[in-house]
Amino acid sequence: MSNHPIYLDCHATTPVDERVLAAMLPYFTEKFGNPSSISHVYGWEAEAAVKQTRETLAAAINATPEEIVFTSGATEANNLAIKGVAEAYFQKGQHIITIATEHNAVIDPCQYLKTLGFDITILPVKKDGLIDLSQLERAFRPETILVSVMAANNEIGVLQPLAEIGAICRDRQVLFHTDAAQAIGKIPLDVQAMKIDLMSLTAHKAYGPKGIGALYVRRRNPRVQIAPQQHGGGHERGMRSGTLYTPQIVGFGQAVEIALKEQNTETQRLTHLRQRLWEALSQLEKIHLNGHPTQRLPGNLNISVEGVDGAALLLGLQPVMAVSSGSACSSATTAPSHVLTALGNSQQLAYASVRFGIGRFNTEVEIDVVAKHAIATIQSLRKQATLV
Numbered sequence: 001m002s003n004h005p006i007y008l009d010c011h012a013t014t015p016v017d018e019r020v021l022a023a024m025l026p027y028f029t030e031k032f033g034n035p036s037s038i039s040h041v042y043g044w045e046a047e048a049a050v051k052q053t054r055e056t057l058a059a060a061i062n063a064t065p066e067e068i069v070f071t072s073g074a075t076e077a078n079n080l081a082i083k084g085v086a087e088a089y090f091q092k093g094q095h096i097i098t099i100a101t102e103h104n105a106v107i108d109p110c111q112y113l114k115t116l117g118f119d120i121t122i123l124p125v126k127k128d129g130l131i132d133l134s135q136l137e138r139a140f141r142p143e144t145i146l147v148s149v150m151a152a153n154n155e156i157g158v159l160q161p162l163a164e165i166g167a168i169c170r171d172r173q174v175l176f177h178t179d180a181a182q183a184i185g186k187i188p189l190d191v192q193a194m195k196i197d198l199m200s201l202t203a204h205k206a207y208g209p210k211g212i213g214a215l216y217v218r219r220r221n222p223r224v225q226i227a228p229q230q231h232g233g234g235h236e237r238g239m240r241s242g243t244l245y246t247p248q249i250v251g252f253g254q255a256v257e258i259a260l261k262e263q264n265t266e267t268q269r270l271t272h273l274r275q276r277l278w279e280a281l282s283q284l285e286k287i288h289l290n291g292h293p294t295q296r297l298p299g300n301l302n303i304s305v306e307g308v309d310g311a312a313l314l315l316g317l318q319p320v321m322a323v324s325s326g327s328a329c330s331s332a333t334t335a336p337s338h339v340l341t342a343l344g345n346s347q348q349l350a351y352a353s354v355r356f357g358i359g360r361f362n363t364e365v366e367i368d369v370v371a372k373h374a375i376a377t378i379q380s381l382r383k384q385a386t387l388v
C-alpha cells in the first residue's frame with residue numbers, strides 16, 4: 001500500500017476495519033450454515049449471528065429488530081422502499097416528493113416510477129444544500145404518498161433536518177423515507193424522535209463490507225406496507241427473498257457497533273482534520289466551500305476552484321491523493337455533478353471540484369501532505385492558465 005496515494009475518498013467506500021474482518025471470518029468456514037436452516041446447529045449458529053446484527057442495527061436507530069430487512073446495500077434498500085411503497089399505496093395516491101441532491105439510487109427509482117404514471121416532485125435545495133422546509137410544505141398534495149430526503153449527502157456531506165421533515169410528513173400522514181447510507185454510525189439517528197418510516201442503510205461507508213445493507217420498515221404507528229421487489233423463498237418476512245449473507249451481516253453489525261462506540265471521539269477528530277485541511281486550502285484565493293459550513297458530515301470537505309480545469313486538477317492531485325469529483329458511480333461520466341449544479345454552481349465550478357472524504361485511518365500528517373500538494377497543484381495550474 002505504501003506506494004498508493006493517500007486514501008481520501010471515504011464517501012465512495014471505506015476499508016473494512018480489522019476488527020470487523022476478524023468477526024466475519026469464522027462465518028465463511030466453520031460457521032457457514034444457512035440461517036434459515038432450523039433443523040441443526042449450523043443453521044442455529046448462523047441465525048444467532050444474524051439476530052445479533054438485527055438487534056445492533058435496531059438499537060442504533062431506535063427501532064425493533066423485526067423492523068430490519070437485510071438487503072444487498074443502500075441501492076437495493078432505496079429501490080425496495082420507493083418502489084415498494086409506490087406499489088403498495090398506488091390506490092391512495094401517486095405523488096412522491098424528493099430533492100435535487102439525492103443519490104441516483106433515489107432519483108432513478110423515482111424516474112422509473114414516472115414512466116409508470118407516478119408524479120414526482122424534485123425540490124430544489126438552498127445554496128448551502130439544505131432543503132427549504134416551507135417549499136416542502138407547499139409541495140404536498142392530497143395524493144402524496146411518500147417523501148424521500150437523504151440524511152447525509154454523499155458529495156457535500158450536508159445533513160438534512162430529519163426531525164423537522166419527519167414532523168411535517170407525520171402531520172400530513174405521508175410516509176417519510178430517508179437514505180442514511182452516508183449517515184449510519186456517523187451521526188445520531190432515531191426513527192422515533194425523527195418520525196422516520198423507512199430508512200436505507202449500508203455497511204461499506206462505515207468500515208463494514210460491501211454488498212450488505214438494510215431497510216428499516218416501521219411496523220407500528222403507522223404500520224408501513226411495502227410490496228416486495230424480489231420474490232422467492234419468503235425470507236425477511238416476505239419483503240426480500242434470498243439466502244442471507246451471514247458473514248457480511250456479521251461484519252455490518254460489528255462495524256456499526258464500533259462506529260457507535262467511537263462516534264463522539266471520531267466526530268471530534270475528523271472535524272479537526274477537516275478544518276485543518278480547509279484552513280490550509282482557503283488561504284488560496286477563489287476557492288469555494290460547497291455545502292453548509294457546519295451542518296455536514298465531520299469528514300467531508302468539498303471545494304470548487306476558480307480558474308482551473310476540472311480534469312487537469314484531478315490529474316494533478318492523483319499521484320498523492322485518492323479523491324474524486326462527484327460520486328464514485330458518476331466518476332466515469334463527463335457531466336458535471338447534479339449536486340453541485342443544484343447548489344447554483346456554474347458548470348466550470350461544478351467541474352473543478354474536489355470531494356475529500358476523510359476517514360478513521362487518516363492522520364494529521366497525511367492531511368498536511370495533501371494540503372501542501374493540493375495548493376501547489378492549484379497554483380501551478382493557475383499559472384499555466386495565465387501563460388496561454
Ligand SMILES: Cc1ncc(COP(=O)(O)O)c(C=O)c1O
Pocket residue numbers: 011012072073074075076103105150152153154179181182201202203211212213
Ligand atoms: C447516499 C447514498 N445512497 C446510496 C448509496 C448506494 O449504496 P450501496 O453501495 O450500498 O448500494 C450510496 C453509495 O454510494 C450513497 O452514498
Ligand code: FES
Pocket residue numbers: 012103154327328329330
Ligand atoms: S453507489 Fe454511490 S457513488 Fe456509486
